[in-house]
Amino acid sequence: MLRFLTAGESHGRCMIAILEGMPAGLKIDLKEMNIELKRRQLGYGRGDRMKIEGDNVDILCGVKNGMTLGSPIGLYVKNSDFRIDDLITLTNPRPGHADLVGCLKYGHEDIRNVLERASARETVSRVAVGAVCKLFLEEFGISVLSEVLAIGGEKNKEKMNKKIDQARKNLDTVGGIFSLTAVGVPPGLGSYVAADRRLNARLAGVLSSIPAIKAVEFGLGTGYASAFGRAVHDAIYYSKDKGFYRKTNNAGGIEGGMSNGEPIVVRCTMKPIATVGKPLDSVDIVTKKSTKAAVERYDTCAVAAAGVVAESVMAFELSNAMVEKFGGDSMNEVKRNYKAYVKGIKT
Numbered sequence: 001m002l003r004f005l006t007a008g009e010s011h012g013r014c015m016i017a018i019l020e021g022m023p024a025g026l027k028i029d030l031k032e033m034n035i036e037l038k039r040r041q042l043g044y045g046r047g048d049r050m051k052i053e054g055d056n057v058d059i060l061c062g063v064k065n066g067m068t069l070g071s072p073i074g075l076y077v078k079n080s081d082f083r084i085d086d087l088i089t090l091t092n093p094r095p096g097h098a099d100l101v102g103c104l105k106y107g108h109e110d111i112r113n114v115l116e117r118a119s120a121r122e123t124v125s126r127v128a129v130g131a132v133c134k135l136f137l138e139e140f141g142i143s144v145l146s147e148v149l150a151i152g153g154e155k156n157k158e159k160m161n162k163k164i165d166q167a168r169k170n171l172d173t174v175g176g177i178f179s180l181t182a183v184g185v186p187p188g189l190g191s192y193v194a195a196d197r198r199l200n201a202r203l204a205g206v207l208s209s210i211p212a213i214k215a216v217e218f219g220l221g222t223g224y225a226s227a228f229g230r231a232v233h234d235a236i237y238y239s240k241d242k243g244f245y246r247k248t249n250n251a252g253g254i255e256g257g258m259s260n261g262e263p264i265v266v267r268c269t270m271k272p273i274a275t276v277g278k279p280l281d282s283v284d285i286v287t288k289k290s291t292k293a294a295v296e297r298y299d300t301c302a303v304a305a306a307g308v309v310a311e312s313v314m315a316f317e318l319s320n321a322m323v324e325k326f327g328g329d330s331m332n333e334v335k336r337n338y339k340a341y342v343k344g345i346k347t
C-alpha cells in the first residue's frame with residue numbers, strides 16, 4: 001500500500017511530504033519532478049504569490065544515488081515567503097473558504113490560524129508526491145494529463161481568457177472545468193468486491209479532496225441521465241494483438257469499480273476562488289459586528305493549476321492500485337508480475 005502525509009503552512013518555513021510504500025529501485029529524475037512543480041504554478045489568471053515562489057523540491061530521504069530504497073521518501077519544498085509569525089491577525093472570514101468553520105471548530109480567534117493550512121499552497125506537497133508517482137507509472141507506459149475545458153461557461157481559449165480578464169477587472173474570480181485522462185492503465189485496477197476498493201470511488205475521493213473541486217464525473221458522467229442504455233454502453237470486441245477492446249469509451253475506462261483497459265477519463269468542476277478583491281459581507285468572529293471579508297493575495301482563476309494537482313493525486317491513486325495488484329517491494333517484482341498478468345489476460 002502507498003500512503004502519504006503532508007505538512008506545512010502557506011507562509012511557514014516549508015511544505016513537506018512523506019511518501020511511504022514506493023517500491024525499491026525506481027529511478028528518480030529530480031528535473032522531471034521540478035517540471036511538475038512549475039506546471040502547478042502556471043495558468044492564465046494566477047496571483048502574485050506565483051511570482052514569489054520558485055518552487056523546487058529537495059529529496060531528504062528514501063533515495064540513494066538517484067534510486068528509491070523502498071523506505072519512506074521525504075520531500076521538502078521551501079517557502080520563499082516565510083513570515084508566518086509576522087502576519088497580522090484577521091477576524092473577518094471569507095465566504096467560501098475554511099475560515100469561519102475552521103475557527104469555530106478549533107477555537108481560533110485569528111482566521112490566519114486556519115487559512116495558513118487550508119490554503120491551496122498545501123497542494124505543492126501533493127504535486128511533489130504525484131511527481132514521484134508519475135515516474136513510477138511511466139515505467140509501465142501509464143501517463144496522466146489534464147486539459148482545461150471551460151472557464152466561466154466559455155469553451156473557446158480566447159473567450160476563456162477574456163472571462164478571466166473580466167473577473168480580474170471586477171475584482172472577482174472565476175471557476176471552470178478540466179478533464180483528466182490516464183492512458184496505458186491495465187484492466188483490473190480496483191475491485192468490485194468491496195465498496196472501498198472501487199477505483200472510481202477512490203479517484204472521486206482524492207479528486208474531491210482538492211480545494212475548490214465541487215464535482216467529479218467519470219466518462220459520460222451526467223450525460224448518462226438522459227440516455228438509453230443501448231446508446232451508451234461500450235460494446236466489447238477482441239483481436240489477437242489488442243486483446244479485449246472497445247470502440248467507444250462512455251464508461252471513462254472504469255466498469256464495476258475496475259479499470260477496463262480503456263483510457264480513464266474524468267471531468268472535474270472547480271468553483272471560483274473564495275478570496276475576492278471586492279469582498280462579500282462577513283461578520284467579525286470576535287466582535288460579532290458586520291464587516292467585509294478579508295482580502296489576501298489571490299488567484300483570479302486557478303483551473304489549469306488545479307488540473308495539475310488533480311494529475312498528481314490521480315497518479316498517486318493509480319500507483320497505489322498498481323502496487324496493490326502487482327506487489328510492491330521492488331520494481332523488478334512489480335514489473336515481473338505486471339508483465340505476466342498482461343500477457344495472461346490477452347490469451
Ligand SMILES: Cc1cc2nc3c(=O)[nH]c(=O)nc-3n(C[C@H](O)[C@H](O)[C@H](O)COP(=O)(O)O)c2cc1C
Nearest residue numbers: 096097120211212213273274275298299302305306
Ligand atoms: C491550485 C489552487 C489555487 C488556489 N488559489 C486560491 C487563492 O489564491 N485564494 C483562495 O482564496 N483560494 C484559492 N484556492 C481555493 C481554495 O483553496 C478553496 O476555495 C478553499 O479551500 C475552500 O474550498 P473548499 O470548500 O472546496 O475546501 C485555490 C485552489 C487550488 C486548487
